[in-house]
Amino acid sequence: MHLYAIGDIHGQLGLLQAAHELIAADMARHGPGRVVHVGDLVDRGPDSRGVIDFLxxxxxxGEDWVVLKGNHDRMFSRFIANPHEPEPGLRAELSWLHPRLGGADTLRSYGVANAGDRPVAKVHAEAIGAVPAEHLAFLAARPTLHLAGDCAFVHAGIRPGVPLSQQVERDLVWIRDPFLQATESFGPLVVHGHTVVDAATHYGNRLNIDSGAAYGGPLSAVVIEGREAALLTPTGRLKLIPAH
Incomplete structure (x- = not known):
């Protein structure tokens, strides 16, 4: 059994299409497999709307795809529902429309201009009219954990010591430490994004595939067989050797 995973997309439709082309080429050689997108579909990049439409x-x-929820997808949904409700995973001085978060880039893809520079109430009213109900329903329905083969796919990670069945959404989409510092086995190989690394990296107990598409880096597509993984490239598979 082999599985595919795609890292944090962040509105980069062209990179997402290219990642799927790499996967299609690998499937042509090795047979079909499920494709898991680890979340952060939106924000920072130029075409969040196009990414959601594509998915x-x-x-x-009927594509055998799984699309998980990332913290940026959650912030988008929560802004539309109530722009004044704080996001528990976000520092109090920040908001989804802060330039660091990229919410204004997402709304621009829906035709809502200058969202970071205008009163929130006006931006929210325009967003309600601009974002299709189909997109909001899609985001609301995204799972936060997917188990397949020897892997647990999540956006950010899991809280060490807590059974998978008891993990909570805030951790699954926001956690960094203590997850990133853990060296013990989590049971399944945890495949995640959320924390940018220079290139997809296998740590033995986890596989981080957020290679910074939000900041001009590549969008990683990997193939996983058991607990082994390889990065997909135009010239074929590049095995990822565990760092620990």
């Missing part, structure tokens, strides 16, 4: 279309035509 909805793929799922509607």
């Amino acid at each position: 909805i279309r793929g799922l509607s035509r």
Whole structure:
């Protein structure tokens, strides 16, 4: 059994399409497999709307895809529901429309301009009219954990010492430490994004595939067989050797 995973997309539709082309080429050689997207579909990049449209279309035509929720997807949904409700995973001085978060870039892809520079109430009213209900329903329905093969796929990570069945959404989409510092086995190989690394990295107990597409880096697509993984490249598979 082999599985595929794609890292944090952040509105980079062209990179997402290219990642799926790499996966299609690998499937042509090795057979079909499920594709898991580890979340952060939106923010910072230029075409969050296009990314969501692409994923909805793929799922509607029956592609064997899983699309998880990331913290940025959660912030988008929560802004539309109530722009004044604090996000528990975010520092109090920040908001989804802060330039560091990229919410204004997402709203721009829906035709809402200058969202970071105008009163929140006006921006929110425009967003309500601009974001399709289908997109909001899609984001609301995203799971936060997917188990397949020897892997647990999540956006950010899991809280060490807590059974998978008892993990909470805030940790699954926001956690860094103590997850990133843990060296013990989590049971399954945890495949995640959320924390940017220079290149997809296998740590033995976890596999981080957020290679910084939000900041001009590549969008990583990997293939996983058992607990072994390889980065997909235009010239084929590049095995990822565990760092520990």
